[in-house]
Amino acid sequence: MTALPRRIIKETQRLMQEPVPGISAVPDDSNARYFHVIVTGPEDSPFEGGLFKLELFLPEDYPMSAPKVRFITKIYHPNIDRLGRICLDILKDKWSPALQIRTVLLSIQALLSAPNPDDPLANDVAELWKVNEAEAIRNAKEWTRRYAMDN
């Protein structure tokens, strides 16, 4: 494996020294490009009280290419599918090498606070979110309790 670029070392240091509130991102002991991430469900969202595990991987050409991020904990959300894949523009065509792990994680946290059913990844969830938001929120709370609490 090639030496870790300065950029990754610096980002990791900063993530450890000044963690983002509500987010923990710890590099794997054996692979410094792989991060174990835990995002706390934001207050006043159906995910409140949940702890959501994610994995984040920095590809070989990071930061020229976006990090790969995926939810491991099951979550009921219109922009996150069954496999945990996230529909977020900055992870795709709006990626800029000037963005960082920190900004990506903040955007994911913001996505939990403000689901966007008009740009769906999980179609059935998005559909319900649009036609019956109250029921969708009930489902999201139920999934949070079932999959993202006391684990």
Add this chain to the structure above:
Amino acid sequence: MSGEEYDSDMDYSEEDCGYADYYNTEEDCDIDQIDPSKTDPEYFVFDCLSVEEVERLLNESVESLSNSLQITPSLAKVLLHAHNWLISEIVSKYRSDSSHLLVISKIKPPHPPEPSILQLGRLQSCPVCLASQSSDKFKSLACGHPFCKECWSMHFEVQITQGVSTGIGCMAQECEVLAPEDFVLNSLSRPALRDKYQQFAFRDYVRSHPHLRFCPGPNCQVVVRAKEPQAKRVICNVCRAIFCFRCGTDYHAPTDCSTIKKWLTKCADDSETANYISAHTKDCPRCHICIEKNGGCNHMQCYNCKHDFCWMCLGDWKSHGSEYYECSRYKENPNIAHESVHAQAREALKKYLHYYERWENHSKSLKLEEQTLLKIKTRINKKVMDSSGTWIDWQYLLDATSLLAKCRYTLQYTYPYAYYMEAGPRKELFEYQQAQLEAEIENLSWKIERAETTDRGDLENQMDIAEKRRATLLKDFLENWPILSSSKRKTFF
């Protein structure tokens, strides 16, 4: 020189009139006698260019724009690509508001950049690699976002590897400014990568150019050029692919580009459904409701009237013994399942299948007749060798076969057109002409297959009738005909 005019040193390729070409008859070459732009609804002037010729053509436009606006060729390329190579339009927009033009073309940012914080010799941190370097190691586009040279070249490398070229932009977040060609090439050291960039850029330029179209033939390098992006027939003079100039797919007159696209998508989507429905549903022989078969058992019970029947022959199940696969009524009347039309749900499917089956059938016939052509060639060869006639004596037979293919091809493409037509007198006229064409084509096909016993004059007469029917149908229904003014086309000669 204006990029919209053709240079005279590039001659229009001669379409050869050889009999090997199904779709090309002598009339295409008879331009001296009558003006084909007035008589032939499929008349279209185009030429087949090599990559080098197209590069030269594009470079002439780049040079012309760069000279008249006093900008670098690299910026001229960004402008031309963003505005469909319409030099005069770009020039007039530039003259009236150059700043606005540069912003909408993503050459300049919408707001002027912050005064540069770069100070010569001072150390500065690159926002991407976070390394501190002296300011002469930094570069930025017109937006002023500074990044170190190493990061720029890595950025370009990753983008080019993904097939991006003219679309590569600044690395700053939410900055839309594009990197012009010279900026990219100056950052790349590996020749292979520079070549790749130029290849992809060439592809993008041809695609944004309204007068150019890549030949869709497999592995064909030809670029076809025509004066106007019309839905007209093009024949590649290298690989012989026949396609529509406007949309680049198989030629499809009288159907227009968007309709044929809709039809082909429908065929691709529905072939599953249609096959499924015809294989898995039948009408109940008693109440005619549509029943779906969802298991392997051939003993069916209608969910509506509870009638028990055999899936295979639709006979009463009570009359079936243990060896029901031998049920005789199946053999006697295999079409019984298709006779009732009570199921409303199948009406739409039936309509679609009606057109689809004919579309498919003519496509198959076309392939069969290709084989007929080969057989005829062998037969003629034998006859000539046996000294019964010369090559020239038998030429008419090959011409007839070519004409047959051309007519049948058009006939095939009348079905998607008819499928989407609204009911009314125009559709009635269309289907009348379609039936006439179909009848004459079958007559011609019959006579060709029995050519040795058919009188040559009779065959030639039949050819004439079939082609006239085809031309009539196209003249009456082809898009843009005869709306397009012939004066425009005359400027070609």
